[in-house]
Amino acid sequence: MNILLNGQEKECTDGSTVLELLASLKLTPESVVVEHNHEILQPEAYTAAELAENDQVEIIRFVGGG
Amino acid sequence: MIHINEQQVSLSGEHSIAELAEKFKPDSDIFIVNGYPADRLTTVSDGDRCVFIKKGETPAPEEFQAMLTARHTPGIQEKIRKARVAVLGLGGLGSAVAAALAKIGIGKMLLSDYDVVEPSNLNRQQYFTDQIGMLKTRALRENLLRMNPFLTLELIEEELTENSLPSFFHDVDVLVECFDSSQMKAATLRSVLTRMTKVSYIGSSGMAGYASNNSIVTKMLQPGIYMVGDDISEARPGQGLMAPRVGIAAHHQANQVLRLIVGEEERRRDEHTA
Structure with a gap:
């Protein structure tokens, strides 16, 4: 299936979760902000949040330093 | 006259x-x-x-305000004088953001950090060797008041969490995220998006090392929500945080605060909140 990730089409496995998406992108779950279909997710929801065809996902990644 | x-x-x-x-x-x-x-x-x-x-x-005080007004023009200075800005994390970014805002006479600053000044901070942060061991909040207050004795400063000296942020910062105009930890950076943006619906935000990600000046940019994520940095230059062994490039990012943040305050760019709008 395809989702829209940061405005770009991305193919991912049927029924995969936000947590699995982050793992496939090699992103640390605690260092990102995820918006799933216009809703900001809390990190503890990543495991249960299943992706469906044409879902819109925005991921904002932070790297350390300041 | x-x-x-x-x-x-x-x-x-x-x-x-x-x-x-x-x-x-x-x-x-x-x-x-x-x-x-x-x-x-x-x-x-x-x-x-x-x-x-x-x-x-x-x-x-009135002479000082007058000098700033003469420098910045009256309408602009009035807006600067009325602004309430929070600076979260008083390291290389936060101490430089606060200094820039102090110099232009920002109305009120909330300065937040629970750490003390350490020798390793002095390669980039706006502290002095004789302040080692002091709480950063206290040391920075001392330094800012030497730049501008008429500032109103509020110090927040506890370790913040995603849940405690709104109780301190829900009524500021602009929140400037200057944390070191990527987890706290993410937590802050989540908190702003979900629970501080009127607060504009200027976050930061990627300013370590000495890569090009010009890869540090200010991006709008949505009206009133901005991010400064190059997105990739993480602080790690071999790529440390250094005054020049951290300073570039800090001054991107400070100038973005100013642009929001004077109305050059959009502040937060309620209908955009999640």
């Missing part, structure tokens, strides 16, 4: 600086006319603005 140290003085005709200084501030030795240095023989007339200063003397 001539303005002398922001007091309106009813005078007609031309007057020399020497004559006015003698009358209004006899010990002054620096003269500014309409924003530029002038000498004793300069003449002024109706509509001119004069500031007379004695070297080394701390100006009165």
Whole structure:
């Protein structure tokens, strides 16, 4: 299936979760902000949040330093 | 009407600086006319603005405000003076953001950090060697008040969490995220998006090392939500945080605060909140 990730089409496995998406992108779950279909997710929801065809996902990644 | 140290003085005709200084501030030795240095023989007339200063003397609050207003133009300074800005994390970014905002006379700053000044901080942070061991909040307050004695500062000295952030910062105009930890950076943006719906935000990600100046950018994520950095330059062994590039990012953040305050760019709109 395809989702829209940061405005770009991305193919991912049927029924995969936000947590699995982050793992496939090699992103640390605690260092990102995820918006799933216009809703900001809390990190503890990543495991249960299943992706469906044409879902819109925005991921904002932070790297350390300041 | 001539303005002398922001007091309106009813005078007609031309007057020399020497004559006015003698009358209004006899010990002054620096003269500014309409924003530029002038000498004793300069003449002024109706509509001119004069500031007379004695070297080394701390100006009165109204004189200081007047100097800032003369520099920044009146409408702008009024907006700066009314703004409430929170700076979260007082390291390389936060201490430099706070210094820039202090110098332009920001109305109120909330300064947040629970850590002390350490020797390893001094390669980039706005502290002095004799402040090692002091809480950063206290050390920075001391330094900012030397730059601008008329600031209103509030210090928050506890470790913040995603859940505790709104209770401190829900009513500021702009929140500047200057944390070191990527987890706290993410937590702060989540908290702003979900629970501080009127607060504008300027976050940061990627400013370590000495890569190009010009890869540091300010991006809008949505109106009132901005991110500064190059997105990739993480602080890690071999790529440390250093004053020059961290300073570039800090001043991107500070200038973005100013742009929001004066209305050059969009602040937060309620309908955009999640």
